[in-house]
Structure formats: C-alpha cells, structure tokens
Amino acid sequence: MAIIGLLTKRTNEQRQQILVKFKLMYGKDLIKELKSELTGNFEDFIVSLMDKKTLYDAKCLRRAMKGAGTDERALIEIMCTRTNKEIHEIIAAYKVEFGRNLEKDVVSETSGHFKRLLVSMCQGAREENTTPDMAKATREAQELYSAGEKKLGTDESKFNHILATRSYPQLLATFSEYTKISQRDILNSIEREMSGDLKSGFRTVVMCVRSRPAYFAERLYQSMKGAGTDDETLVRVIVSRSEVDLVEIKQEFLKMYHKTLYKMIEGDTSGDYRKGLMTVVGSDV
Structure with missing residues (x-):
C-alpha cells in the first residue's frame, strides 16, 4: 500500500502538514478515510502516527481509564516516564480533547499509594537541577533505607516523596549512596518491599532515572x-x-x-x- 511509504517515512510534523493538504485538495478528512480503509492493528498503528505526540499520550491515558477496568501498565508507562514539560502538555491536550481533568480521572480510577504516586506525577513538578547535592543524596538514601529495608513494614510515602520529586541526577546519586548503606540495589529493595502497581510504578521511575x-x-x-x-x-x-x-x-x-x-x-x-x-x-x- 502506497500509504505505508507515504506516512511511515515522514516525521510527525510532515504528517500534520499532509493532513492539512489532504483536506485542502480533496475536501476530506484523511483520518476518517484511513479508518474506513484500514482494519485491526494496522489501522491502530497508522491512525496513531497521525496524532501529535502529546495528544497521542492523552488519548492513550483516556483509553487506559475509560470503561470497565483500568490499564495500570499504560498509566505507569506514560505518567512515570515523561518530562515535566511533556506532563503539562499532556494535561492540556487531555482537557481540550476530552473536556476532562486528567488528575481527577486518575484519582477516580486508582487507589491507595499507587494513586498517590500518579497524582504526584500529574503535577509535573520534578526538580530539574543537573548537579546532585551529595549531602542530600546520603541523607535521603538513609531515609529510604529507614523507610524500607531497616524496618518491619514499609513507609511508602517516603519512597513516593523522594522518587517523585527529585531530579534524575539527584536520584542517581541517592541510589549509589543507598547501595553503600544497605548493600542492596534500590531495585532489589523495591522488589522485596513493594507489591502490585506501586512496585511497577517505583520500578519504572528507577529504570528511567538510569536509562x-x-x-x-x-x-x-x-x-x-x-x-x-x-x-x-x-x-x-x-x-x-x-x-x-x-x-x-x-x-x-x-x-x-x-x-x-x-x-x-x-x-x-x-x-x-x-x-x-x-x-x-x-x-x-
């Protein structure tokens, strides 16, 4: 199909221009045409390529929460990996496209400590300092150790506060200090101390901090x-x-x-x- 070559070899910006030109030349909506011509996974893929990035993320989040059941993995994959700027743009796109408040939807679709983590992510307020404060890294590594491995039970809110607000370079330094204090990798501790969606969310943050x-x-x-x-x-x-x-x-x-x-x-x-x-x-x- 000629359309594969045309749309898959272009940048997102070029695809946006193709949408406008198509309507201008043929008086038709290209997305509607694609939906009527294509089916299944191929349709999903091509139609998804036509969205601007942040609108696509917003649509994925809506799909993850709409109807019966919630796709927590999709929520984690988007909310726990995007930059502050991207989060703010997604929230705005979500509001425009669906007339809804993303944070309110997250609150109504999730619960417990997992909900708190996602609400923290919705703020798009992670610190952005590039040079780590080593004294703070040592102090917060100790706080994480005291909140988890060192005690019976786990203080999830302490993990949430540090993992959701500190910059990536700061967290890298903290994880390094954590290993010195606890003789364990932070991921290993999260595996041992947490469960379910919260564990997946924290694990995602740690993995993204590293790579x-x-x-x-x-x-x-x-x-x-x-x-x-x-x-x-x-x-x-x-x-x-x-x-x-x-x-x-x-x-x-x-x-x-x-x-x-x-x-x-x-x-x-x-x-x-x-x-x-x-x-x-x-x-x-």
Whole structure:
C-alpha cells in the first residue's frame, strides 16, 4: 500500500502538514478515510502516527481509564516516564480533547499509594537541577533505607516523596549512596518491599532515572516475547518514542537481548502492520 511509504517515512510534523493538504485538495478528512480503509492493528498503528505526540499520550491515558477496568501498565508507562514539560502538555491536550481533568480521572480510577504516586506525577513538578547535592543524596538514601529495608513494614510515602520529586541526577546519586548503606540495589529493595502497581510504578521511575531507552527496550521485549503479542503496548511505545529516543532504544534492545528490535518485530508481526512498524523502526542500529 502506497500509504505505508507515504506516512511511515515522514516525521510527525510532515504528517500534520499532509493532513492539512489532504483536506485542502480533496475536501476530506484523511483520518476518517484511513479508518474506513484500514482494519485491526494496522489501522491502530497508522491512525496513531497521525496524532501529535502529546495528544497521542492523552488519548492513550483516556483509553487506559475509560470503561470497565483500568490499564495500570499504560498509566505507569506514560505518567512515570515523561518530562515535566511533556506532563503539562499532556494535561492540556487531555482537557481540550476530552473536556476532562486528567488528575481527577486518575484519582477516580486508582487507589491507595499507587494513586498517590500518579497524582504526584500529574503535577509535573520534578526538580530539574543537573548537579546532585551529595549531602542530600546520603541523607535521603538513609531515609529510604529507614523507610524500607531497616524496618518491619514499609513507609511508602517516603519512597513516593523522594522518587517523585527529585531530579534524575539527584536520584542517581541517592541510589549509589543507598547501595553503600544497605548493600542492596534500590531495585532489589523495591522488589522485596513493594507489591502490585506501586512496585511497577517505583520500578519504572528507577529504570528511567538510569536509562529511559533501556526501560522502553524492556517494554518492547515484554510485548513480543512468548506466545502472542501485546500489540497495544508495541504500537504505543513505537509511536510515542519515534523521533524521541527510538534510536537509543534500538541500541539498548540489541545490548539487552542480543537481537535487533527490527528482527523481533519481523518475526512477531505480519502483513502491512509488520511493514509499517519495520519502516518506522528501521533496520539500522
């Protein structure tokens, strides 16, 4: 299909221009045309590519919370990995597109400490200092140790406060100090001390502090390993990270799993859907 080459080889900005030109030339809405011509995963993928990044994130969040049940993994994958600027833009896009308040929806769809973590993320108020304060890193590493490994039970709110508000360079320093104090890696402690969605959320923050591309490489691998494919996750990660850090994700993927992302997609998908994904991902690492 000519459309694969046309849309998958363009940047998001160029696709926005194509939308406008199509309407100008044919008096039709290209997205509606695509939806009437395409089906299944391929339709989802191509239509998703047509959205501006932050609007796409907003739509994914709405889909994760709409109707019966909540897709907590999608909430974590978006809310716990985006920058302050991206969070603010997503909240604005969510309001414009759905006439709803993202934080209120999160509050009504989640509960407990997991809800608190996501509400913290909704603030888009993570500190952005690039030089870590080493005295603070040592102090807060001790606080994390005292809130978890050192005591019976866990003070989740202490973990939340530090993991949700400190800058990435500051957290890297804190994690390093934490290992010295506790003789454990912070991820190992989170695995031992936390459970469920809260554990997944904290784990995601830690992984992104260390390497966002490695986190997304893991998400992609998990979406394709074993029998069946989690197409929703596969599409969401490829679409949301293309033109952001997909090049680095491909490099991490090869390092972590000793195969290219391109090859894994080739073996796990089929038809036009496969062609489209492979065009966006590209065979070079």
